[in-house]
Amino acid sequence: MTGSGPYEAVVFDLDGVICHTDHYHYLGWKSVADDLGVPFDETVNNRLRGVSRMASLDIILEQYDGAPLTDERKLELATTKNDRYRVMLGGMSPADLDPSVRATLDDLRGRGLKLAIGSSSRNARYILERIGLGDYFDAISDGTNISRSKPDPEVFLKAAEYLGIDPARCVVVEDAVAGIEAGQAAGMYTVSIGDAADLGAGDARLGTFADLSHVMADLGA
DSSP states (O other): OOOSSSOOEEEEOTBTTTBOOHHHHHHHHHHHHHHHTOOOOHHHHHTTTTOOHHHHHHHHGGGOOSSOOOHHHHHHHHHHHHHHHHHHHTTOOGGGSOHHHHHHHHHHHHTTOEEEEEOSOTTHHHHHHHTTOTTTOSEEEOTTSOSSOTTSSHHHHHHHHHHTOOGGGEEEEESSHHHHHHHHHTTOEEEEOTHHHHTTOSSEEOSSGGGHHHHHHHTTO
C-alpha cells in the first residue's frame, strides 16, 4: 500500500522536528568555544542549525584569534564536542519523545506513507534508539552518508533513493531555513515548523507537529 495522493513519503529532519537536542548541541559547542577562548552565544548557535560538524566548527572559529589550527587539531576539537554531546544524549529516553509526535507518525504510516529521516547529524541513529524509534523509519539518511550539508539537497535525495521513491513524491518537514532550501532544491514539497515556520519558509507551515496530519490530508495523502 502506498499513499493515495501524489505524495508517497515524508522525510523528517531530526533535531528540532522529531525531538529536541538543540540545548545539548549548544552546551557541547560552548564547551569547545570556552576551551579556545572564543565567544559563543545563542546567536552563533543558531547559525549552526542543520550544518555539519566541521562546518559548524568553522563558524565558531571565525572569532578565533589564536595560533593557526591544523586540520588534525580541528578534527580533534570536533570530536571533543561530539564526545561531550553524546554523553549528554545518553540521558535521553523514550520519555523525551512527545506523545503527539509518535501519534502523528503512526497516523501517517496508517495512510500508507513511507517515513524517513534526513539529518546532517552523525548521531541520528543513536538518538532514535534513545527515544525509542530505533527501528521505526523506513530509511535513514544522515551525516554518515553525505558529503555536503544543507542547504545542499544531498541528504534528502539520498533519503528518497533509499526509499526508492521519486523525490517529487516526497514531503520534507524541517525547522531550519537551510533545511527548507535543501528540500526545495531536492524538488520536494516543504513543510516548516519552529523557527523556519516563524520566518514564513516552506510550502506549508505547522503550528504543532500534530498539524502535519491535516497538511497531509489536504495534500490527498
